[in-house]
Amino acid sequence: MDTDSRSKKTQCIEDLRRRVLTEALEPGVYLDETELSEIYGISRPPLREVLRQLAGEGYVVLHENRGAQVAPMTHKTMRNFFVAAPMIYAATTRLAAEHATPAQIVKLKECQWAFRQAIKSGDAAERALGNERFHSIIGDMADNEYLTPSLRRLLIDHTRIGMTFYNPRKLALAQQRELAADQHDQFIDLIEAGDADAAAALAVAHWELSRAQIESFVTPESMTIPLGRAPGATETRGAS
Amino acid sequence: MDTDSRSKKTQCIEDLRRRVLTEALEPGVYLDETELSEIYGISRPPLREVLRQLAGEGYVVLHENRGAQVAPMTHKTMRNFFVAAPMIYAATTRLAAEHATPAQIVKLKECQWAFRQAIKSGDAAERALGNERFHSIIGDMADNEYLTPSLRRLLIDHTRIGMTFYNPRKLALAQQRELAADQHDQFIDLIEAGDADAAAALAVAHWELSRAQIESFVTPESMTIPLGRAPGATETRGAS
DNA sequence: TAAATCTTGACTGTAGACAATATGTATTTT
DNA sequence: AAAATACATATTGTCTACAGTCAAGATTTA
Numbered sequence: 001m002d003t004d005s006r007s008k009k010t011q012c013i014e015d016l017r018r019r020v021l022t023e024a025l026e027p028g029v030y031l032d033e034t035e036l037s038e039i040y041g042i043s044r045p046p047l048r049e050v051l052r053q054l055a056g057e058g059y060v061v062l063h064e065n066r067g068a069q070v071a072p073m074t075h076k077t078m079r080n081f082f083v084a085a086p087m088i089y090a091a092t093t094r095l096a097a098e099h100a101t102p103a104q105i106v107k108l109k110e111c112q113w114a115f116r117q118a119i120k121s122g123d124a125a126e127r128a129l130g131n132e133r134f135h136s137i138i139g140d141m142a143d144n145e146y147l148t149p150s151l152r153r154l155l156i157d158h159t160r161i162g163m164t165f166y167n168p169r170k171l172a173l174a175q176q177r178e179l180a181a182d183q184h185d186q187f188i189d190l191i192e193a194g195d196a197d198a199a200a201a202l203a204v205a206h207w208e209l210s211r212a213q214i215e216s217f218v219t220p221e222s223m224t225i226p227l228g229r230a231p232g233a234t235e236t237r238g239a240s
Numbered sequence: 241m242d243t244d245s246r247s248k249k250t251q252c253i254e255d256l257r258r259r260v261l262t263e264a265l266e267p268g269v270y271l272d273e274t275e276l277s278e279i280y281g282i283s284r285p286p287l288r289e290v291l292r293q294l295a296g297e298g299y300v301v302l303h304e305n306r307g308a309q310v311a312p313m314t315h316k317t318m319r320n321f322f323v324a325a326p327m328i329y330a331a332t333t334r335l336a337a338e339h340a341t342p343a344q345i346v347k348l349k350e351c352q353w354a355f356r357q358a359i360k361s362g363d364a365a366e367r368a369l370g371n372e373r374f375h376s377i378i379g380d381m382a383d384n385e386y387l388t389p390s391l392r393r394l395l396i397d398h399t400r401i402g403m404t405f406y407n408p409r410k411l412a413l414a415q416q417r418e419l420a421a422d423q424h425d426q427f428i429d430l431i432e433a434g435d436a437d438a439a440a441a442l443a444v445a446h447w448e449l450s451r452a453q454i455e456s457f458v459t460p461e462s463m464t465i466p467l468g469r470a471p472g473a474t475e476t477r478g479a480s
Numbered sequence: 481t482a483a484a485t486c487t488t489g490a491c492t493g494t495a496g497a498c499a500a501t502a503t504g505t506a507t508t509t510t
Numbered sequence: 511a512a513a514a515t516a517c518a519t520a521t522t523g524t525c526t527a528c529a530g531t532c533a534a535g536a537t538t539t540a
């Protein structure tokens with residue numbers, strides 16, 4: 001093992017990913033190269049490489065002569081998300097059941113264990129990151145370089161949405177989170193059994209649960225929505 | 241308009257993309273930073289940013305302390321390609337028919353005109369690039385940031401495969417290329433009409449045609465295959 | 481007072497020089 | 511003679527310094 005486990009640059013990438021996913025860096029926020037380079041103890045050229053990579057992964061958007069912006073979330077983004085998610089989730093999960101290796105299954109189980117710990121602790125960020133990691137591993141199992149890029153992008157925004165709409169006090173949501181965790185166990189069983197059809201069906205069910213949670217916020221039970229985020233609203237920070 | 245139309249860096253990116261797509265830079269080849277920076281008249285730091293971006297887009301793969309490699313094409317790559325292509329093509333084409341703007345349709349028609357010119361000229365590279373551009377525009381029409389990344393990756397390898405298996409002397413293939421061009425016209429009509437179902441169906445048919453062409457090379461009519469490319473063969477250049 | 485222009489400042493973009501790591505070759509030792 | 515180690519070379523990774531560009535603020539004029 002290395003002394004610092006991994007290079008500063010790698011740490012920088014991973015930390016920025018984490019901050020975007022947990023919305024410590026909010027969607028639409030602009031990043032200052034000089035500031036970030038000082039924070040992570042590297043100079044600007046390598047930091048710029050990092051930002052370019054994160055742009056390729058969909059975490060940030062680059063604007064010429066105006067720097068990097070944390071990928072914004074607009075109402076159009078949400079609509080597109082709802083269209084693409086079930087298809088990609090079902091497809092990748094199916095392939096995961098067909099191709100998963102024993103080593104990957106071990107990794108998935110470890111991840112699920114950590115995920116349940118995070119739920120108990122009640123830490124929203126850890127829970128969201130744990131969930132992201134779980135589905136990311138399923139993406140690795142699918143082992144299809146053409147589908148992975150789309151899955152990764154979906155997971156970024158799915159995680160951010162999950163952070164936005166997290167509410168530890170609402171009992172119904174706590175129960176749904178428990179149900180989601182149970183579904184994760186089912187994922188493991190079906191993937192281990194190689195049951196592709198059932199795994200794909202579970203992926204759709206898992207998505208439906210998540211969708212219901214999200215929609216319960218967008219359309220609250222019987223409350224009028226405090227507008228300003230309604231369809232047609234402008235995005236967080238207009239660009240160009 | 242600028243004097244040089246666009247910055248050196250942008251020219252560099254576009255030229256490298258082109259070279260990868262046309263296989264002027266063959267899959268698996270390693271790139272020399274110093275050499276490239278001299279060719280494009282920029283220094284190494286910005287060139288490294290370019291390579292990081294191209295890595296994000298799937299044109300190249302970065303290896304730590306070993307530089308950038310043109311994305312390799314292995315037999316696994318091909319298998320994954322066959323799995324993902326019909327799904328993504330059908331989905332994006334459907335969305336394109338639903339969302340295309342008049343301006344985009346004009347652009348698509350211009351692209352198709354150029355594509356037919358390229359076919360007449362018999363220039364394999366121009367033909368392949370024209371086809372790539374056509375489907376890329378359809379991807380723009382779909383306007384779904386979650387599906388676009390997968391589509392772009394598919395198009396990269398679809399284009400490269402098309403270059404590999406191009407054969408101007410084989411009559412059957414020339415006829416198939418004509419048919420493909422005719423299908424492009426149908427794409428335009430269906431997208432303009434907003435007929436999502438028919439467009440999606442056409443996408444599948446278009447894919448099947450392309451697949452048949454590819455398979456006619458992998459499995460030639462009645463010749464024994466000179467082995468060495470059979471399943472289980474090692475990839476172009478092993479890494480790490 | 482309001483609008484338009486100019487100036488200033490801050491941040492992005494680039495270049496050239498230096499440091500570190502990996503590979504290949506040559507030499508030495510068994 | 512063969513294998514292992516050490517050195518040399520080439521290439522990647524990084525830093526400091528400078529140039530270019532955009533945006534905001536202040537000043538001037540109508």
